[in-house]
Amino acid sequence: MSRQQLAVQRARKSFQTGKTKPLESRIHQLRNLLRFVTERRRDIAEAVKKDLSKSEHGTELFETLGVEGEIKLAIEKLAEWAAPRPVEKSLLTISDEVFMHPEPLGVVLIIGAWNYPWAVTLQPLVGAIAAGNAAVIKPSEVCCHSAKVMEELLPQYLDKDLYPVVTGGVPETQELLRQRFDHIFYTGSSAVGKLVMEAAARNLTPVTLELGGKSPCYIDKNCDITVACRRITWGKFVNCGQTCIAPDYVLCDPSIQNRVQEEIKNCIKEFYTDDPKTFEDYGRIINKRHFKRIMALMEGSTVVVGGDSDESQCYIAPTVLKNVTGESKVMKEEIFGPLLPIITVSGVDEAIQFINEREKPLVIYVFSNDNKLIKRVIAETSSGALLANDCLVHFTVSSLPFGGVGNSGMGCYHGRYGFDQLSHMRSCLIKQLKMEGVNSMRYPPHTAKKLGWARFFLLKQINLGRLRRMMLLAMFVGVASFVVQRFLR
Numbered sequence: 001m002s003r004q005q006l007a008v009q010r011a012r013k014s015f016q017t018g019k020t021k022p023l024e025s026r027i028h029q030l031r032n033l034l035r036f037v038t039e040r041r042r043d044i045a046e047a048v049k050k051d052l053s054k055s056e057h058g059t060e061l062f063e064t065l066g067v068e069g070e071i072k073l074a075i076e077k078l079a080e081w082a083a084p085r086p087v088e089k090s091l092l093t094i095s096d097e098v099f100m101h102p103e104p105l106g107v108v109l110i111i112g113a114w115n116y117p118w119a120v121t122l123q124p125l126v127g128a129i130a131a132g133n134a135a136v137i138k139p140s141e142v143c144c145h146s147a148k149v150m151e152e153l154l155p156q157y158l159d160k161d162l163y164p165v166v167t168g169g170v171p172e173t174q175e176l177l178r179q180r181f182d183h184i185f186y187t188g189s190s191a192v193g194k195l196v197m198e199a200a201a202r203n204l205t206p207v208t209l210e211l212g213g214k215s216p217c218y219i220d221k222n223c224d225i226t227v228a229c230r231r232i233t234w235g236k237f238v239n240c241g242q243t244c245i246a247p248d249y250v251l252c253d254p255s256i257q258n259r260v261q262e263e264i265k266n267c268i269k270e271f272y273t274d275d276p277k278t279f280e281d282y283g284r285i286i287n288k289r290h291f292k293r294i295m296a297l298m299e300g301s302t303v304v305v306g307g308d309s310d311e312s313q314c315y316i317a318p319t320v321l322k323n324v325t326g327e328s329k330v331m332k333e334e335i336f337g338p339l340l341p342i343i344t345v346s347g348v349d350e351a352i353q354f355i356n357e358r359e360k361p362l363v364i365y366v367f368s369n370d371n372k373l374i375k376r377v378i379a380e381t382s383s384g385a386l387l388a389n390d391c392l393v394h395f396t397v398s399s400l401p402f403g404g405v406g407n408s409g410m411g412c413y414h415g416r417y418g419f420d421q422l423s424h425m426r427s428c429l430i431k432q433l434k435m436e437g438v439n440s441m442r443y444p445p446h447t448a449k450k451l452g453w454a455r456f457f458l459l460k461q462i463n464l465g466r467l468r469r470m471m472l473l474a475m476f477v478g479v480a481s482f483v484v485q486r487f488l489r
């Protein structure tokens with residue numbers, strides 16, 4: 001039996017004991033996960049430094065802080081999330097108990113990506129634990145130091161059988177995908193997402209696919225371009241552009257192109273100094289393969305800011321490209337690196353058309369003072385998220401679902417959405433064995449009269465909330481008129 005098979009078998013056996021059902025046991029595991037993230041902050045930061053050359057503070061800000069927040073929220077809200085959820089009743093079910101009951105799915109496979117190796121692996125795990133599942137955790141092999149630390153240290157904090165960490169590369173992931181799971185939560189590229197879904201289909205396993213793609217950023221010529229460029233520079237070049245929700249390219253009017261270019265140049269200098277290569281908070285491209293891929297994307301476009309590189313260190317400077325069109329090489333795939341192409345469009349109409357001619361993005365960014373223009377982009381495009389006048393920060397709002405649509409993914413997580421995504425919402429209806437007379441209309445023989453009653457009970461729309469409010473009002477009026485007549489006359 002393979003290592004992967006053994007891990008899945010252990011997780012399933014352990015899940016079947018029912019030990020994840022009590023909320024206290026889930027909270028206990030979540031507390032242990034929180035302890036892991038806080039006690040092992042140093043080990044995590046060191047691993048990320050070796051993998052991606054990120055600074056310690058950068059790692060805390062972009063990797064573990066979000067995980068801590070998600071764990072704390074789950075601990076606080078778990079009782080509310082896991083409670084039965086009453087639903088609206090019809091006339092036929094008016095005296096029944098009708099509710100949704102969230103129940104665990106079983107064993108979840110979590111496959112993480114390398115760009116934020118801790119955040120994108122542990123955040124889905126928070127949802128899996130909260131929802132009462134077992135989970136097999138497969139960190140990305142590309143961040144080998146992070147994967148090793150996760151494999152060694154996580155079992156010291158979490159239940160080893162319920163939450164095994166399985167490391168390895170593509171063959172190991174493929175072996176895992178041959179096993180039967182109750183849900184697969186995958187973060188990574190759209191190309192591999194298709195393979196994951198294909199493998200899942202063999203067992204009718206549901207999937208969440210957190211994918212990437214090209215997220216556009218439209219700058220309206222009438223906005224505060226200085227502030228817009230500052231926020232875009234931050235969103236684009238953090239983690240060397242290796243962020244799934246980084247603005248992939250800028251769309252703007254030709255009249256502001258030079259200004260945008262200049263403002264971004266100034267911000268790069270302000271954030272990363274004149275020499276980003278030696279600056280601690282500017283990282284590196286993950287490996288030589290991606291370095292070569294990103295360098296090749298520049299072909300055919302004009303470099304107006306940055307452009308220098310050092311293959312021996314996988315360093316590419318923050319770079320802005322001009323004279324880019326929809327046909328340029330850099331527009332043929334997700335950049336996932338520190339290149340920012342500027343494409344000119346004649347206004348918001350052309351920007352919307354440009355966006356709609358392509359795959360649905362993970363996020364669309366719009367910078368404008370005009371609320372109507374922002375609402376128009378919301379109404380006339382589709383994407384996982386839309387963010388106006390800022391970059392990335394929607395990721396930090398736990399009350400918003402995070403996920404893609406179409407080519408950028410399916411399903412979502414964060415906060416309650418992570419819990420719901422990894423739960424089965426079981427429909428429950430509890431009837432009494434009384435009032436059998438009401439049911440006579442459904443039993444044979446089927447007559448026109450019975451059908452008439454069935455029509456009334458099944459199709460009649462009643463607003464029970466309103467009915468209840470009206471009854472309360474009537475009672476209040478009755479009591480008030482009684483008081484007036486009895487005591488005040």
Ligand code: NAD
Nearest residue numbers: 112113114139140169170173188189192210211212213244
């Ligand atoms: P990656 O190379 O680390 O792959 C992700 C996972 O897929 C790994 O665990 C790997 O083992 C597995 N894998 C790779 N090839 C496979 C194959 N042939 N068969 C089975 N499994 C395989 O990461 P990546 O794909 O380079 O990640 C970058 C992509 O992820 C970008 O497109 C980015 O936008 C996206 N991403 C999305 C999110 C999100 O939340 N939506 C977050 C981070 C990254």
